[in-house]
Amino acid sequence: MSALYRLKGLEYSYLWNGKQVPVLKGIDLELEKGCFTCIVGPSGTGKTTLLNLLGLIDTPSNGHLEFAGEDVTHLPESEKENVRLHKVGFIFQSFYLIPTLTVLENTSYFLPSLGYNHANAQKVAMETLDLLGLADHAKKKPLELSGGQRQRVAIARAIAKKPAVVLADEPTANLDSVTAEKTINAFKELQKSENTSFIFSTHDSHLVSFAKSVYRMKDGMIDNTKNQEAK
Template sequence: MSALYRLKGLQYSYLWNKQQVPVLKGIDLELESGCFACIVGPSGTGKTTLLNLLGLIDSPSQGQIEFAGQDVTTLEEKHKEDLRLHKVGFIFQAFYLIPTLTVIENTSYFLPSLGYSTGDAHKTAMETLDLLGLADHANKKPLELSGGQRQRVAIARAIAKKPAVVLADEPTANLDSVTAEKTINAFKELQRSANTSFIFSTHDSHLVSFAKSVYRMKDGQIEKGS
């Protein structure tokens, strides 16, 4: 298998109160294409920060990120946007659904920009919602849903476009065990059918039990768990 990500000496600091606060302190990591990997570790250790770098949302303070064989560390913003649209599905910890759009409109949001016709976008979004047990809620707005339902809409939006990689920040945090299982099965199915890679940040031991690789974050560094 080829490397999806190669991280070399990756560092990231937040600017807070006019001071640089180091969070990631030199991460060297290779993640394979087609991986199902979990990043674990206590709250505040930098898991979300790392996913934001992998998703090309933030840029590293030091070090290098290679994505699908390309050095993306200093890529121009418009090229990053293009890579994000075509290759990355991001499930944010805070969902970031668009409140004025319905569930199906949120789910199909990126598909027209990827060349889907209106009909195909609708069909794909509906199939994805069905897979996640949300078909009956397609015409509701996010505020009319429970927290776990909102989380699954965010998941549906990320996986509907069958990206090369799904970066998922605590994707099962608001789900009961049956719904979580269904969601994990949907991830596994996409991994199998489209060779989509999955990288999770999670505190959920059930999700971790499905991972092929587990990376533990500690003191701004990463140590391979198993």
């Protein structure tokens, strides 16, 4: 199977009080297309930063980043936006739902930019909401929902456009065990039907148990790799 990501010596730091603060300290990693991968480790080790680099939200300070066979280390912002729109789905801890839009409108938000007409965008969004058990909430606004329901809307928005990869930061953190199980099954179904790659930052041991590859981060570096058979 061909590589989705190749990272070589990837570093990231930020400026604080006139000094560079290192976050990632030289990541070497290769992730295959169709992967179901978890990145684990204590808070503050750089997991979210790594996802932001993979999603071309942040730019590496040093090193090399390749996505789908293309060097994307220093792409212009306009080209990054195009990659993010067409190929990457994000699930953020903070949801970033638009409060004035309905659940259905939030879910279908990116689809017109991908060439969907209104009817098809609504159809795909409703199918995605139904997959996540949210079809009955389609006309509600985000503030009318619980935290777990809002998390699922954020998930629906990410997967509705059927991206090449979904990057998810603690996607099951706000979900009860039954809902988390259904959500993980939805991820696995999309992985199987669309060959979508999933890369999670997580503390959820249950989600980790479904992963084929688990990478542990410590002090801004990959500490070790554990391979396991996915369920």
